[in-house]
Amino acid sequence: MFLVSKEFTFDAAHKLIHYHGKCERLHGHTYRLRVTIKGEKDEEGMVIDFALLKKIVQKKVISVLDHSYLNDIINQPSAENVAEWIWNQIEYLLDTPTHYLYEITLWETPTSFVTYRKDLSDKTHHSATSSR
Numbered sequence: 001m002f003l004v005s006k007e008f009t010f011d012a013a014h015k016l017i018h019y020h021g022k023c024e025r026l027h028g029h030t031y032r033l034r035v036t037i038k039g040e041k042d043e044e045g046m047v048i049d050f051a052l053l054k055k056i057v058q059k060k061v062i063s064v065l066d067h068s069y070l071n072d073i074i075n076q077p078s079a080e081n082v083a084e085w086i087w088n089q090i091e092y093l094l095d096t097p098t099h100y101l102y103e104i105t106l107w108e109t110p111t112s113f114v115t116y117r118k119d120l121s122d123k124t125h126h127s128a129t130s131s132r
């Protein structure tokens, strides 16, 4: 198995309502985004063509979010919520028999970032929610 990643940046403004900290007031970040695909090589020796990955993320994410006011697009645009929104924009376009979207990492600052994965085999969650 391979993990194949591409990175992007975009500038956007936001403010977090009901949050008492620096992000309470309107301001901007230069976000950095890493999209990671997991899969096996095809007959061309690639998991996914970097050019295709770039095209999908540019069209569905960067062109929408770059120089935007995130609150117009995403409710309470915390780094977590923005990462989840990005996931939902591109997951279906990256799901093939040989590869799929594995992970999204979103940096709000050079030292603050969140990683999002849709872990379908989260046994902890199942056991915590099952009733006996």
Ligand SMILES: [Zn+2]
Residues within 6 Å of the ligand: 014, 022, 023, 027, 028, 029, 108
């Ligand atoms: Zn902020």
